[in-house]
Amino acid sequence: xxxxxxxxxxxxxxxxxxxxxxxxxxxxxxxxxxxxxxxxxxxxxxxxxxxxxxxxxxxxxxxxxxxxxxxxxxxxxxxxxxxxxxxxxxxxxxxxxxxxxxxxxxxxxxxxxxxxxxxxxxxxxxxxxxxxxxxxxxxxxxxxxxxxxxxxxxxxxxxxxxxxxxxxxxxxxxxxxxxxxxxxxxxxxxxxxxxxxxxxxxxxxxxxxxxxxxxxxxxxxxxxxxxxxxxxxxxxxxxxxxxxxxxxxxxxxxxxxxxxxxxxxxxxxxxxxxxxxxxxxxxxxxxxxxxxxxxxxxx
Amino acid sequence: xxxxxxxxxxxxxxxxxxxxxxxxxxxxxxxxxxxxxxxxxxxxxxxxxxxxxxxxxxxxxxxxxxxxxxxxxxxxxxxxxxxxxxxxxxxxxxxxxxxxxxxxxxxxxxxxxxxxxxxxxxxxxxxxxxxxxxxxxxxxxxxxxxxxxxxxxxxxxxxxxxxxxxxxxxxxxxxxxxxxxxxxxxxxxxxxxxxxxxxxxxxxxxxxxxxxxxxxxxxxxxxxxxxxxxxxxxxxxxxxxxxxxxxxxxxxxxxxxxxxxxxxxxxxxxxxxxxxxxxxxxxxxxxxxxxxxxxxxxxxxxxxxxxxxxxxxxxxxx
Numbered sequence: 001x002x003x004x005x006x007x008x009x010x011x012x013x014x015x016x017x018x019x020x021x022x023x024x025x026x027x028x029x030x031x032x033x034x035x036x037x038x039x040x041x042x043x044x045x046x047x048x049x050x051x052x053x054x055x056x057x058x059x060x061x062x063x064x065x066x067x068x069x070x071x072x073x074x075x076x077x078x079x080x081x082x083x084x085x086x087x088x089x090x091x092x093x094x095x096x097x098x099x100x101x102x103x104x105x106x107x108x109x110x111x112x113x114x115x116x117x118x119x120x121x122x123x124x125x126x127x128x129x130x131x132x133x134x135x136x137x138x139x140x141x142x143x144x145x146x147x148x149x150x151x152x153x154x155x156x157x158x159x160x161x162x163x164x165x166x167x168x169x170x171x172x173x174x175x176x177x178x179x180x181x182x183x184x185x186x187x188x189x190x191x192x193x194x195x196x197x198x199x200x201x202x203x204x205x206x207x208x209x210x211x212x213x214x215x216x217x218x219x220x221x222x223x224x225x226x227x228x229x230x231x232x233x234x235x236x237x238x239x240x241x242x243x244x245x246x247x248x249x250x251x252x253x254x255x256x257x258x259x260x261x262x263x264x265x266x267x268x269x270x271x272x273x274x275x276x277x278x279x280x281x282x283x284x285x286x287x288x289x290x291x292x293x294x295x296x297x298x299x
Numbered sequence: 300x301x302x303x304x305x306x307x308x309x310x311x312x313x314x315x316x317x318x319x320x321x322x323x324x325x326x327x328x329x330x331x332x333x334x335x336x337x338x339x340x341x342x343x344x345x346x347x348x349x350x351x352x353x354x355x356x357x358x359x360x361x362x363x364x365x366x367x368x369x370x371x372x373x374x375x376x377x378x379x380x381x382x383x384x385x386x387x388x389x390x391x392x393x394x395x396x397x398x399x400x401x402x403x404x405x406x407x408x409x410x411x412x413x414x415x416x417x418x419x420x421x422x423x424x425x426x427x428x429x430x431x432x433x434x435x436x437x438x439x440x441x442x443x444x445x446x447x448x449x450x451x452x453x454x455x456x457x458x459x460x461x462x463x464x465x466x467x468x469x470x471x472x473x474x475x476x477x478x479x480x481x482x483x484x485x486x487x488x489x490x491x492x493x494x495x496x497x498x499x500x501x502x503x504x505x506x507x508x509x510x511x512x513x514x515x516x517x518x519x520x521x522x523x524x525x526x527x528x529x530x531x532x533x534x535x536x537x538x539x540x541x542x543x544x545x546x547x548x549x550x551x552x553x554x555x556x557x558x559x560x561x562x563x564x565x566x567x568x569x570x571x572x573x574x575x576x577x578x579x580x581x582x583x584x585x586x587x588x589x590x591x592x593x594x595x596x597x598x599x600x601x602x603x604x605x606x607x608x609x610x611x612x613x614x615x616x617x
Contacts, residue, residue, distance in 0.1 A: 030509035034406055040398035041407075041415060044485060047478040048422045054437050055429060106330035113323050114330070125334040131532075131600035132340065133539025135566050136589050139573070140340040143347060166333055196322035224426025227541040227566070231573055252428040252542070259432050259546060267436070274429045285424040289417065 052278075059275020062268040067276075071239045075263050081273045083239045084254035088277075090242070091154055091233060091250055092223050095161035099222075100215055103166045104204070107173025107211075112199055123174065126167035137163050138228035146232060154240065154248035157233025164225060165218035172214025176207035213288050220284040224277060226252035251277045341593065348587030350580060359587060365552050365568075367577070372584035374591065376554045380469070380562035381592070383555065384544060385537035387473025388480055393530050395477075396484030400529075403485070404492040405514050416489065423482035431546030434475045439466040439547055442474065447559050461557040469555045469562045472548040476540055480533035487532060487607060491525030492518055494611045525610030531603035539596045541566040565592045 066080040073079030106126075110119045137160050145156035180203050188198040204211070229235070235253040240246055251273050258270035351359050351372060362373015399419070403412045443466030451462035495518050503517040519526070549561025550571055563571075565588050576582045 026509055026512065030511040033511045033514075034402075037398045037402035037406055040395045041402045043395050044399045044419050044422070044481050045415065047481075048418060048425075050437070051425060051430065051433050054433055058436075102329045102332060105326040106333055109323075109326035109330035113326060122330045122334060125337045127604060128597060128600060129333065129337050131535060131539075131596060132337075133541060133566055133592060133596055135539075135541040135569055136340065136344070136593055139569065139586060139589050140336075140343050143343050163336060170330070170333065194316060195319045199322070220424060224424075224428065226426070226428045227570060230570055234574070252426055255428045255432055256542060256546070259428075259435055270432055271436075274432050277426060278429050281424055281426060282421065285421060289420065 055271065055274050055278050058268075058271035059278075062272030063275060064272075067269065067272045072237050072269070075265065077265055079269075081251070081254050081269060081276075083236060083249040084251045084273060085276070086239050086241060087154070087233070087236070087249040087253075088223060088251045090240075090244075091158045091161060091229075091248060092219060094155075094158040094244070095165060095222050096215070096219055098158065098162040099165035099169055099218065102162070103169025103215075103218075104173050104211060106166070106170040107177060108199055108204070110170070110174040111177035112195075112203070123171070126170045129163070129167040130171075133227075134160075134164060134225055135227035135230070138231045141228070142231040149245075151245065152232065152234035152247045153245050154233045155244040157229045157248060157250070158244070160228035160232050161222040161225060164228060165215075165222050168218040168221065169211075169214050172217075173207070173211050176210030176214070177203055179210070180206045209291075213292060216284050216288045220281045220288075224252055224281050226250075226256050229253050344586055344590040344593055348583055348590045350583035351587035354580060355584075359584070360591070363554060365584075367581055370580055372580070374565070374584075374588055376552060377563050377565045377568045377588060378591065379554050380548065381538055381564040381566070381595075384469055384472040384476060384548065384562065384564055385534055387470065387558075388476035388537045389530065389534050391474065391477035392481050392484055392533060396481050396530075396533065397488055397526060399481075399485045400488035400492055400526075401514055401518075404489045405518065406510065416486075419482050419485050422478070423486075427479070427540060427542040428546075430475055430479060431543040434471060434543055434547040435467065438475060439471045442466060442471055446470075451559070458556070459558050462559065464559050465549060465561055467547055467549045467561065468559050469548065470558050472544045472562070472564070475543050475547055476537040479540060479543060480537050483536050484529050484533040487529035488522075488526050491522045491529060491607060491610050494525075495521045522610055524606045528603040528606030528608075528610070531599050531606065535596045535599035535603065538564075538599070539566060539592060541570050545570045565589070 064080075066078060068080060068085065069082055070078070070080035071082050106122065110122050114122065141156050141160040141163065145159055146152055184202055184206060185198055188202045189195070193202075229250055229252070233250060233253070234247040235249045235257060236247040237249070240248045254273045255270045255277065258266040258273070261267065355362065355372060359372060359374055360378065361375055362371070363375045364371050364373050365376060366372075403416055407415065443464050447462075447464030447466065447470065450460045451464050454460040455462055499517045499521055500513050503513040508516065544564050545567035548563060548567055550563050550567065551561035552563060555562040569585050569589055573582070573585050576585055
């Protein structure tokens, strides 16, 4: 009982006197924790790799010309995801059509016109809206665009997606315009150019690259959203072209519905659609971010 | 806040002309439309969900039965499911995320840190429903046959590890949420750590500290509140996450009895039952659930933003 204690005290004393033992222990801790940090980083990257690999392998296996060109058939025997592809290609652009003007104009207001307090309120509301669970946005739009008409419709779906995009676009626009040098505005105003022309032809074009980045990221996010569409666009097995007053499918809805089915063929179609969706979303993200990153590294 | 205030310039310049007034006015209307829709969202949940609170009173939040047949709605199972799945996510993601942020901000050379940061941010771009699909067909069976089977065999006598291991359930939901909130925690914590002034680090190095000692004694204490903010933001994101959780949590209508039991969150309950709900007290109860979720996530979000803002601006101002 006493011997090991004595030994440890002796070791501690020696360590205190020479300083060597503690130094090496500190070095070991340092090495250990740095390795642990590296391991944690790899653990972060691992699931990305796993998702990419599984979706790609299962998705490519399910990908065929029918998936891209045919409407679904019962039990997923043959048929495809044309309803979903067509739906996403209609609802997302309409959402962007609503969200881009609102978001950019809101960003212009906060950056160019708003007083300090109004700017803070709008910015705060945008940040809060980004944090609102997207399913609640679906519920909200349901109450004023679905319930009164007693009809699920694609327009409500687009509005829900727009509500998700607007705060993202507003914040990026506002930040990008904040970077535009003051002298540019002053120069334009000094030439007698009206404020609206100054903003539209000097300020916005200068910050355009950044604004487009925000818009594209918002589009990519809206494309992948399922929850806000559940109670609005609902989803549909029919290929709906142009009728925004009726239900419409979308790729994320298609994946969700087909993943829940007990039939292997439908699960396969879900993988195929997931591969398509992931491919589009990742291409947008990589393309947009690579540009900004490239600039950061270069500068 | 010493920045240029364009509003004054605009007003003194040619700002009073009609096109300018129109331009400014319409941009103001559109900006405030966002504020109005946020308020509208809260008001809608309050108005439409009020029926449930009025009918059941506090029993709505503490009741354990959610029974559309008898028209009794108690939300406790979903509140518990939401908090537990997010807590599991946090237990996994907070340490890993923090260590990763430290690695990226303090330890890794720039050449390595930049592509890694890029990769981790891509993780945030993958749609929730794709995570859900992967969770159902890959992650859940994997957890079921490995971690869950092992835990039930060896620790099964402890109630929280009791079987059977379903695969799909609370634990799988927690794991998939942890993956989904990692990018949030990493990117904010990395930013917060990066905003700590270098003088702090240099002083520690001058005293002969190792790199890890600099991290734990100079950087982390200074970044403490910002890191807490990053973790809370991650928690808030986990609470509101819908699709992936809906697909892997098992959609059980009762309070989970063990880590591997099937459960339901607030968001997944709304997602799976709202469209089939009877208009009236059942829809009102679901909307009231949404209100509970909104209150929790907004509270956390606002609090977290205050914490992050304090660190980032505080350090920059010094």
